[in-house]
Amino acid sequence: MSVILRTARPADRDAVVELIHRLNVFEADLTGDRRRDYDGAGAYYDELLHRLANRQGRIVLAEENGVVIAAMGYSIDQDAAYVTDDVRRHGTVTDLIVHEDWRGRGVGQLLLQEAERLTREVGLKRLFIGALVANERAERTYRKFGFEPYVSYMIKAL
Numbered sequence: 001m002s003v004i005l006r007t008a009r010p011a012d013r014d015a016v017v018e019l020i021h022r023l024n025v026f027e028a029d030l031t032g033d034r035r036r037d038y039d040g041a042g043a044y045y046d047e048l049l050h051r052l053a054n055r056q057g058r059i060v061l062a063e064e065n066g067v068v069i070a071a072m073g074y075s076i077d078q079d080a081a082y083v084t085d086d087v088r089r090h091g092t093v094t095d096l097i098v099h100e101d102w103r104g105r106g107v108g109q110l111l112l113q114e115a116e117r118l119t120r121e122v123g124l125k126r127l128f129i130g131a132l133v134a135n136e137r138a139e140r141t142y143r144k145f146g147f148e149p150y151v152s153y154m155i156k157a158l
Helices: 010-031 038-053 107-121 136-144
Strands: 003-007 058-064 067-078 089-098 127-129
Touching: 003 107, 010 038, 010 058, 010 067, 010 089, 038 058, 038 067, 038 089, 058 107, 067 107, 089 107, 107 127, 107 136
Parallel strands: 089 127
Antiparallel strands: 003 058, 058 067, 067 089
């Protein structure tokens, strides 16, 4: 496997939107609240770029032979004032999407290693990531990489 990692460029928009769309369709079957249309994926991509730009972030791509096979959103975030100063600022993996044909081959691990590197590079001690509870495979992957539960969000449909 000769996967390379690089920061996304504007010309990568369609490839990243395709990955987002595929993830949305997959997660729609898990939660029932994800949009299945390309417009939803495109709108999320635009939101993500805006959010990352305001948080020292970027989209990191994984490529194999010039084809985008995975994408990771990464940013620097800050917790509330009640968190101790030594860990208040932290890295965050906002999104991690691996094309279904490439899952289970270590591409996600490569991207997570890059997130760790980026976090350490700026002198931070914590890296956060979230996963849908229903996405058991993602949660297993993150736990295997060393992540532990920290906050639990709960939802009540009204």
